[in-house]
Amino acid sequence: MPTIDRPTRIGMIVPSSNTCLEPQTYRILGDRRDVTIHSTRIPVTRIALDDSSDKQFDSTVMRAAAELLATANVDVIAWNGTSGSWLGAAHDHAMVQEITEATGIPATTSTLAYLSAFEEFGTERIGLFTPYTSDVNDAVIASYAREGIKTIDHRHLDLSDNESFARVTDSEMLPGSLELAAAQPDALVYLCTNLYGANITAEVEARTGVPVLDSVAVTLWHALSWRAHPCWTPSGGGCWGSFAAVPWTGSCRIASRARRRANICPPFAFFPRGTHVRKHSLQRARNRWQQQRTRAAIRGSGSRRGRTGCSRLAS
Template identity: 45%
Template sequence: MIVPSSNTALEPATTQLIQNRPDINVHFTRIPVRAITLDGGGAAFDIDTMMSAARLLADAKVDCIAWNGTAGSWLGLEHDRQICAAITQETGIAATTSTLAILQACQDFGVSALACATPYTRDVVDAITQEYGRHGLDVVSHAEWELTDNTSFAEKTAGEIAELLLAASKDAPETRAAQAVALICTNVDGTTVLSEVEKNLGIPVIDSIAATLWWALELTGTDARVPGAGMLLQQGWLRHRAKTLVTELRNRTGCDRTTVRIDDAALGLHVDLCAAESCAPGVRSIQHDPSLDQRKLETVSWVEEHRKMLVQPAFTEPPYPPQALREVYGVSAQVLGPVEREGQLAAWFSAHSIAERPWTDEDLAAMTQAQRELSTLLNDN
């Protein structure tokens, strides 16, 4: 990990997160960063500086190099992508950044409306809002400490950090409620208050330190689970894979929306919200709509009873889907694919079509493959 020179939070926080993971070693080196301002005063975020640090880490034969700083959130994702490409081209080692990790977490959790908590000044927050907006993330509310000196960020107490996170989502409009809160700064350690704040808000908190660790581990193929450290480090490994499965299923079937719902109390997942979703352009998301008791739906009861794929080219006979699915979301045909674990209906995929349509053998084969792959994930873990 490449660390801002004045950062005193992320190294101890990262070390604490992996204290029960003897299979993981994290090594650090530093680059000059003393203040966070849009004019770049006191910070060296250029590629040459990053490359000098990356070369030192490459000597340790690490599996991934992460720029553990959030400057790409206002300098732009392209800035971070260029850094990663340069590091990998020269060293042959996978590379990522805190900002890329935050955006990946939002994608895997289906977040399009985000609350942002930062220690930064308002002009930096405005730049972050504009940059995230270019990548499909609407910053609907925010809270900030209006600080520039990087060392001062780490002086805040856990209570003050929790208050900042709660304040960030407080002013979100009812018509566009935040689906997650992002703590954007790796010198503010939110890892100790994640569970408390998430329980209070009922939505994920994407902490920059935790996100960087999570995505670096994912890039190396390492188990990224850290129990008790918030939803991302608890659920992220499964949501990332589930997102890949529903995206592949939608692409193979050419349908309008695919979802997967997973019941796993240990991970904090329940079927009234989708664990992952993929939508065709212009198709309305259903992922964050908790209005229906899924287990009581006629179609889900049918799947529960028969434990086989439910194929509906049209809704002309029972079991009928809920009225909201047809009238609010415009679905006219669907396939449901159940997944069992220890004899229980643990999850199911849905493939939705806005128009009535036949489901081909190729479509059903794609659903069967998705069921099989998720079954392996759930039963092996």
């Protein structure tokens, strides 16, 4: 008989020409056995602001892909693409609602994951790095502004062929990243799930002190947090970035100076390889985080925006 117990299954809808997010996701997960990733692909080859590009992200295509993932009995479905960042959050909210209604499975997207991370960590000012063209960046900046996120500076590589994004090297990304970090945003955002931003996250953070949010890591974080899974992974290196890091040394380090001042920690932890933490210390820290959240809510210091996250079934 098949066992009842099984790992959490995360279903991911992947752009067909994306060669980064699947290997990078498993690299971040390391040797964890409590989570497995299951993918299906939709045709996406070009990123631009025109009808032919927008049609790649049609809800009918997404729903069909989600229904395939549902046959694997996944626990959450994520559209692992950032198209909602220029099409608008409303586009992705409608998409996840349609997916959940069609499959009965909670759903999210990379864009909604970012908005949830911004809300969770109090991020309001970002530096934006993308492989896209300047007009796509402008559309992203305008869309984020409608969500209360200010882009204080940005860089783009003027690429539109989606497959080419994964061939951008670390050395091509690093100079622009350091320039953006010099403006001291709340976080530096690598916006594209086919961009190997996680490869240099640790270096950029170490050199600048600015937290980095990588699209692949943020999407995985959101899927894991929905299932109440910790982000801790012993062999994920620095790919998570400090947005999911709690070094339990008496202070918190997350993606917002405002949050650091408030000393509020997230309910999950990542520890670099070689770090040894006792289980009771983890639980004590999580309990302390919950107490801080409760006190903050009582003081009325909640987020300025409505809750952003996975689409859930109506109770």
